[in-house]
Amino acid sequence: MRDAYHEELDALTDKLVEMTRLVRSGISRATTALLDSDLHLAESVISQDDEVNRLFAEIEASIFDLMARQQPVAVDLRMVITALRMGSDLERMGDLAEHVAKITRLRHPDSAIPAELRSTILEMGQIAERLVTKAGSCIASHDVESAMELEADDDAMDQLHRRLFRVLLAKDSKWAVEQAIDVTLIGRYYERYADHAVRVARDVVYLVTGSRPDMSAL
């Protein structure tokens, strides 16, 4: 049987996994709202971000409390430190989903995404969901090998991001400046979302192995 202290650490893990579920739902609905110009759905993403922030505040509070009372060492210390960092990354992912939803709201009833770019954005949304789902499994299972898989998905996201720019810059297309701005920002939000998911996975690697993959590029 786990003692109260380790039950608290387990509860922390559960809350982080819950955060991954919330920010997955956030980016999933943000992508659908963006592609369907669905104002109601966009609003739901914006209001749900408060829940993500609240959950992160709870995680922070319990970590500070736990550190002060239990003075964790070794792997437990790594657990609470990485939990703090993972929570911060997940909180940011919630913000980024919210940013996508805010552009949808700003352009409603028009669409921020021109027809030529719909399939690219759809794929970016799917990869973002896949990344955060895998990040959630990594947190829950402490599986280092699947944490490594996220790097490949992130490369796919970077390729889609470059494709967005190629389409924007194609010689024969005539974009309005507003469209170029929207697509540039939206592309950046998805790309950053993916980077934060990879950071979470790298923190799982650190937690399990005690050595840190290079984070500087993210």
Add this chain to the structure above:
Amino acid sequence: MRDAYHEELDALTDKLVEMTRLVRSGISRATTALLDSDLHLAESVISQDDEVNRLFAEIEASIFDLMARQQPVAVDLRMVITALRMGSDLERMGDLAEHVAKITRLRHPDSAIPAELRSTILEMGQIAERLVTKAGSCIASHDVESAMELEADDDAMDQLHRRLFRVLLAKDSKWAVEQAIDVTLIGRYYERYADHAVRVARDVVYLVTGSRPDMSAL
């Protein structure tokens, strides 16, 4: 006289202040390079970011070591936790200065910034420098009141950011899509740089007072 433990905490503060100096120099040179299309200066920003990353890695390593050996509590615990977070924000600010420099390099010998926007970018660079200078003083002096001042500078940055978009979207101007993309990204980099500086200042407030200002909007 300070004991060895508190000397280690002081050394941590010194290293964070040193990080603010490096990332201030980074954004300062990145802005000049951007406005003067100075490839050599842009390259120096890009190569100096390694130094920022190395310094942050040193800070992280000494924090983990310190936590494992000394098991800090109360204000010392807040010190090491916030140092970790401030270091992470400063590391990101270095990345953002590097991103600005990379756009300069990409467009060289052309300028990424059209004449109409030069003064706005210059002001954004000045505010970014002011913010990180103040963040550095706050870290060094633990001055809560000056930490609060950063919010006003951040508001000024947000106004300049909106001005960029207004100029881009003005009816009579004809921008190339490439220009719109560059300006959108550069504007975003300065705005995020400012957000991270404010997060650093808010962490100083937390460190000193023990209560956390709302971070969710940053």
